[in-house]
């Protein structure tokens with residue numbers, strides 16, 4: 272059994288840990304050529320109803336998948352690009368004060384990488400796992416600033432993300448679903464981490480289905496063992512074609 276896809280599917284895909292193997296740093300991930308090929312073909316077959324849903328910025332997403340450029344939800348929902356290429360920000364940029372706090376934390380913990388995505392920030396501690404407790408404490412001490420500046424924190428795989436309060440991947444997905452070519456289609460969403468739960472939770476309400484990677488999440492219908500298994504499924508799907 273694999274997730275159901277047909278010509279009326281709107282395919283929403285998380286990137287890191289779902290399509291791509293996690294790497295030591297965010298820049299070190301690899302997009303295999305056959306994945307790019309499969310995604311390009313599926314994007315055409317679904318008439319543009321394929322979108323990435325990521326904590327990465329739109330800029331970073333485009334760099335990874337160039338020359339493919341699809342609709343996309345970046346920064347956990349804070350930036351949304353429609354299939355027509357129009358970008359909308361659903362939240363203001365992260366404040367300078369919060370940006371400075373995160374820069375200080377990265378500086379104080381060797382091996383911790385700051386990813387500044389304008390509408391979101393991420394501290395990656397995969398190279399310095401011991402830094403996690405100290406960073407968490409420091410962020411607790413600055414809870415007042417974070418609340419005042421409208422920031423919520425979310426912990427993922429070896430990463431702590433700051434994103435605008437009230438914004439999540441589900442919010443971004445709803446914004447795309449209101450528009451062509453996504454409107455009226457049946458959603459299929461795939462993800463692997465905490466931030467994907469916001470989409471998994473809303474699937475029953477929007478009549479969609481979901482798959483996860485590596486472990487089961489409430490609300491998913493299918494679990495792939497690894498990103499590699501997801502890539503193999505997508506390659507098969509692209510080869511077989513999507514029935515109208």
Ligand SMILES: [Mg+2]
Pocket residue numbers: 285286287288289462463464
């Ligand atoms: Mg992921």
